[in-house]
Amino acid sequence: MLEGATTAPSQVSPAEVSHRYRRRSRAREIATAYALLTPTLLLLSLVLAYPLAWEVWISLTNFSPLNDGPTAFVGVANYRHLLSTEEFWRSATVTVVYAVVTSAAKLALGIGFALLLARPFRGRALVFLAIFLPWAYPASVSVIGWYWTLSPPIPTAYSVFMGTMKYAVDGAFGGGAWAFLSVILFNIWRGSSFIGVFLLAGINAIPPELFEEALLESKSRWQRFWLVTVPLLKPFIALAIFLSLTTAFADLANVWMLTAGRIVFPVVGTHAYWLAIKGGQYGPAAALSLMLVPVLLATLLVLFRIFDSPEATHA
Amino acid sequence: MAQVLMKDLNKKYDEVHAVKDVNLHIRDKEFVVLVGPSGCGKSTTLRMVAGLEEITSGEISIGERVVNDLPPKDRDIAMVFQNYALYPHMTVYDNMAFGLKMRKFPKTEIAKRVHEAAEILGIQELLKRKPRQLSGGQRQRVAVGRAIVRHPQVFLFDEPLSNLDAKLRVQMRVELKRLHDRLETTAIYVTHDQVEAMTLGDRVVVMKDGWVQQVGEPLELYSKPANRFVAGFIGSPAMNFIEVGIKDGGALWAETAGFRVKIPPDRAERLKSYAGQPVTVGIRPEDLRLATGGDSSDHTFDAVVDVVEPLGSEILLDVKAGSNTMVARVEPTVRVKVHEPIRLALNTARLHFFDKKSEAAI
Amino acid sequence: MNPRPWWRKLGHGSLLVLATVYCLFPIYFMLVQSLKSAHEDVFGNPLIVTSPTFENFAELFEREGEVRGFVGRALRRSYPFLDWLENTIVVFAGSVAVTLVASILAAYAIGRLRPPGFRWWRRIIFATYVIPHTILFVPLYQVVIRLHLDDNLLALLLVYPTLALPFCVWVLSTHFQHFPREVEEAALIEGASRARAFWKIILPMSRPVIVASGIFTLGTIASDFMLASVFLLSGHNQTIPAGLATMEVALDELLAVAGINLMAIPVVIICAVFARGYVRGLTAAMVEGS
Numbered sequence: 001m002l003e004g005a006t007t008a009p010s011q012v013s014p015a016e017v018s019h020r021y022r023r024r025s026r027a028r029e030i031a032t033a034y035a036l037l038t039p040t041l042l043l044l045s046l047v048l049a050y051p052l053a054w055e056v057w058i059s060l061t062n063f064s065p066l067n068d069g070p071t072a073f074v075g076v077a078n079y080r081h082l083l084s085t086e087e088f089w090r091s092a093t094v095t096v097v098y099a100v101v102t103s104a105a106k107l108a109l110g111i112g113f114a115l116l117l118a119r120p121f122r123g124r125a126l127v128f129l130a131i132f133l134p135w136a137y138p139a140s141v142s143v144i145g146w147y148w149t150l151s152p153p154i155p156t157a158y159s160v161f162m163g164t165m166k167y168a169v170d171g172a173f174g175g176g177a178w179a180f181l182s183v184i185l186f187n188i189w190r191g192s193s194f195i196g197v198f199l200l201a202g203i204n205a206i207p208p209e210l211f212e213e214a215l216l217e218s219k220s221r222w223q224r225f226w227l228v229t230v231p232l233l234k235p236f237i238a239l240a241i242f243l244s245l246t247t248a249f250a251d252l253a254n255v256w257m258l259t260a261g262r263i264v265f266p267v268v269g270t271h272a273y274w275l276a277i278k279g280g281q282y283g284p285a286a287a288l289s290l291m292l293v294p295v296l297l298a299t300l301l302v303l304f305r306i307f308d309s310p311e312a313t314h315a
Numbered sequence: 316m317a318q319v320l321m322k323d324l325n326k327k328y329d330e331v332h333a334v335k336d337v338n339l340h341i342r343d344k345e346f347v348v349l350v351g352p353s354g355c356g357k358s359t360t361l362r363m364v365a366g367l368e369e370i371t372s373g374e375i376s377i378g379e380r381v382v383n384d385l386p387p388k389d390r391d392i393a394m395v396f397q398n399y400a401l402y403p404h405m406t407v408y409d410n411m412a413f414g415l416k417m418r419k420f421p422k423t424e425i426a427k428r429v430h431e432a433a434e435i436l437g438i439q440e441l442l443k444r445k446p447r448q449l450s451g452g453q454r455q456r457v458a459v460g461r462a463i464v465r466h467p468q469v470f471l472f473d474e475p476l477s478n479l480d481a482k483l484r485v486q487m488r489v490e491l492k493r494l495h496d497r498l499e500t501t502a503i504y505v506t507h508d509q510v511e512a513m514t515l516g517d518r519v520v521v522m523k524d525g526w527v528q529q530v531g532e533p534l535e536l537y538s539k540p541a542n543r544f545v546a547g548f549i550g551s552p553a554m555n556f557i558e559v560g561i562k563d564g565g566a567l568w569a570e571t572a573g574f575r576v577k578i579p580p581d582r583a584e585r586l587k588s589y590a591g592q593p594v595t596v597g598i599r600p601e602d603l604r605l606a607t608g609g610d611s612s613d614h615t616f617d618a619v620v621d622v623v624e625p626l627g628s629e630i631l632l633d634v635k636a637g638s639n640t641m642v643a644r645v646e647p648t649v650r651v652k653v654h655e656p657i658r659l660a661l662n663t664a665r666l667h668f669f670d671k672k673s674e675a676a677i
Numbered sequence: 678m679n680p681r682p683w684w685r686k687l688g689h690g691s692l693l694v695l696a697t698v699y700c701l702f703p704i705y706f707m708l709v710q711s712l713k714s715a716h717e718d719v720f721g722n723p724l725i726v727t728s729p730t731f732e733n734f735a736e737l738f739e740r741e742g743e744v745r746g747f748v749g750r751a752l753r754r755s756y757p758f759l760d761w762l763e764n765t766i767v768v769f770a771g772s773v774a775v776t777l778v779a780s781i782l783a784a785y786a787i788g789r790l791r792p793p794g795f796r797w798w799r800r801i802i803f804a805t806y807v808i809p810h811t812i813l814f815v816p817l818y819q820v821v822i823r824l825h826l827d828d829n830l831l832a833l834l835l836v837y838p839t840l841a842l843p844f845c846v847w848v849l850s851t852h853f854q855h856f857p858r859e860v861e862e863a864a865l866i867e868g869a870s871r872a873r874a875f876w877k878i879i880l881p882m883s884r885p886v887i888v889a890s891g892i893f894t895l896g897t898i899a900s901d902f903m904l905a906s907v908f909l910l911s912g913h914n915q916t917i918p919a920g921l922a923t924m925e926v927a928l929d930e931l932l933a934v935a936g937i938n939l940m941a942i943p944v945v946i947i948c949a950v951f952a953r954g955y956v957r958g959l960t961a962a963m964v965e966g967s
Binding site: 148204 | 689692693696697699700701703704706707718719720775778779780782783785786787790791792793795798802804805806807808809810811812813815816817819820835836838839842844846896899900901902903905906907917918921922930933934936937940941944945948949952953955956959960962963964
């Protein structure tokens with residue numbers, strides 16, 4: 001015989017108490033939730049929201065250390081001016097081409113890697129590690145290493161080879177092309193690793209029954225790939241592409257920064273930096289930088305709409 | 316004293332009224348089963364007793380206390396979940412000890428209780444293992460053990476055997492009943508399986524669509540169902556229902572095409588007011604048998620055999636009488652063939668009548 | 678399953694070799710280069726190192742306290758590499774810690790406490806990725822100066838988490854949202870408060886996803902060069918990437934490459950150790966998300 005606890009009697013009005021308890025405890029829950037969200041929101045506001053607001057404000061003025069008088073509000077004049085310059089359209093084109101080319105290449109290679117690793121085989125763990133490494137290798141330093149390898153700053157055994165390549169590419173595409181190419185190659189190298197591992201996780205997440213079902217229905221692996229793998233991976237592909245876009249810009253900025261602007265190919269981000277720091281025109285620079293945001297936002301929405309993410313709709 | 320009282324209990328989710336005016340008095344040491352089809356509100360009721368769902372209106376008391384505004388951990392209850400809900404990163408011992416550790420019991424007391432429970436359940440060798448190394452039945456035992464060590468006032472079971480295979484389920488059922496006899500603690504058990512309900516419960520509560528349909532001892536529900544739903548839910552194979560009209564021709568008759576039965580005098584009293592109206596008749600398969608020469612036509616009827624299901628200990632005959640389909644349970648020695656016309660006799664003392672509109676028993 | 682034909686296996690095998698070479702070659706190349714003496718770097722074969730030496734590494738550390746400027750007729754550059762190393766460790770470990778703590782708290786709020794509009798909170802937080810840091814560093818620098826954090830590691834500790842927070846919050850909140858509620862309920866019935874249930878039950882069971890978030894954060898932070906160079910100015914406060922950029926590359930390239938490897942190797946090792954956990958955590962998050 002187990003003993004039960006002894007309890008004291010209490011008198012309460014049932015409906016009222018349960019109602020009060022419910023409201024009180026839910027309200028407390030909501031308050032806790034907001035409290036827990038605070039550190040994240042604080043960081044994001046401080047680091048992103050406030051500077052963004054500043055940028056938006058500046059883009060609407062002619063703020064500049066070169067000004068004689070006070071800063072004036074110019075509305076959308078900066079934007080209008082930018083859209084009319086040829087430089088802008090050139091750098092915008094280069095930016096878009098850069099983003100598209102790198103994303104496409106990264107996606108293709110990434111899918112390839114993921115498929116290679118999808119089924120178990122001897123030594124898979126090692127190959128997986130190999131494919132994981134490019135992303136794991138700190139990009140902040142490896143981008144430097146890549147750049148120096150492709151454009152050796154001092155004479156080395158391979159500098160003649162590199163020099164010839166550089167001469168050829170620059171000759172064909174204009175000055176700075178070779179350096180630009182080195183950034184593209186680096187970004188693709190690193191991004192394909194990231195997307196590869198990411199999509200591998202996505203493939204692992206597909207219940208094996210679906211593949212077995214497809215084995216019964218389809219004739220070729222190619223068909224199975226399109227019928228089962230691609231539709232289920234779509235949302236993750238969208239997510240991976242989106243994330244890799246950010247790194248594309250970051251990598252380019254890194255190299256630009258490193259070489260103090262010797263990459264001449266203008267891209268929206270570097271162009272803005274040049275305008276601001278070198279040219280002192282913070283207004284147009286801010287306007288230029290901000291052009292990226294709606295574009296990225298639109299890309300985010302389009303990517304998720306095209307790929308019909310269950311995560312986005314589920315969330 | 317660990318009685319559980321539910322007064323005018325209601326639960327609403329936005330538009331859905333899941334539990335409607337439930338009033339239950341569960342006595343100390345009683346094993347009560349809440350049974351019904353999915354969506355009937357049984358799990359929701361249990362979870363309100365546990366404190367896992369907010370009570371929309373009404374009152375629940377455990378022992379002498381009203382527990383409406385008490386969090387689960389202060390209600391002195393223990394719960395066993397359908398999918399065990401064991402902590403995968405802890406050993407069996409730690410799983411069972413967790414609740415006691417939370418309440419700051421001394422280590423020696425914890426060890427004593429865990430070993431005691433492990434011995435009762437026969438899981439002493441498993442104490443150092445992790446849940447993923449255990450079979451379904453073993454996990455279920457650990458879940459029960461976790462509940463036992465706390466010596467709660469009330470045990471709550473939420474379909475604990477549903478995830479086990481049939482054979483294991485039967486075995487665990489017996490063990491649970493033995494356990495309850497030994498521990499003598501109030502228990503509320505939820506299941507959708509009426510066999511579990513009948514075998515385990517001191518009393519059974521049948522629920523449907525949020526309403527309590529009937530409360531009573533198992534045999535009472537079997538022999539005196541309060542309405543058509545309970546009649547059809549309890550007992551397997553289910554009760555046969557036939558739509559008949561009541562004819563007053565001297566004596567009262569229940570009849571429809573292909574089926575005509577004289578209503579026994581002790582029931583005629585109440586059915587007189589239904590003369591000329593349609594009524595539902597219920598007769599259990601076990602109350603039907605092959606007619607012999609001695610059976611009068613008052614309580615026999617013709618039927619054609621549709622399907623023969625031999626079970627070894629008995630035979631189930633699916634028959635058709637007129638436009639009515641019925642199931643009859645007969646002796647295993649009976650030899651009939653499909654499409655063979657036969658004559659069935661029924662036990663008039665075991666006839667059930669239900670109002671066609673309200674479905675209540677007459 | 679039919680055994681695959683030999684030519685299929687060969688194709689698969691050669692693709693594997695190709696992929697492995699493609700991925701590892703640049704790493705190998707840089708590693709090899711750091712092991713070359715200056716002589717071999719100029720005259721030897723670029724692909725292999727015939728007489729490996731650690732002199733580059735040694736010299737990198739030797740340059741610690743030296744004076745900058747001309748000594749005699751040689752231009753000596755001093756590189757406080759140990760400082761860089763220390764700073765890097767502090768910043769990386771600190772940022773990962775801040776990111777994980779902030780994102781776990783936020784994820785619990787969104788995934789389990791679910792205040793009204795929680796889905797929108799999650800989307801908004803993730804959508805901050807449409808604002809690349811590269812366009813913000815001018816005003817960001819203003820903020821840093823205003824807070825008197827210029828040339829201070831704390832600046833990075835504030836900014837780095839925002840690089841990975843949106844992703845971590847998304848992944849962790851989805852995980853918590855789909856966490857089996859019965860396990861939490863069992864803990865609540867047994868006497869745990871919500872906080873203790875979280876700490877003792879939910880968190881330990883969430884280890885794979887947390888590891889995935891941590892590794893993602895580490896990889897993302899390790900790719901930042903720009904912010905570190907802009908915010909950290911003096912040699913003694915710099916992290917390795919920022920410091921390497923200040924080196925006179927024309928003269929000390931091999932030293933710089935040695936420095937690159939010194940930073941890369943530990944990071945790679947950490948990531949490699951947790952690589953399987955990373956994939957498992959991502960997979961778990963994806964299974965729950967879909």
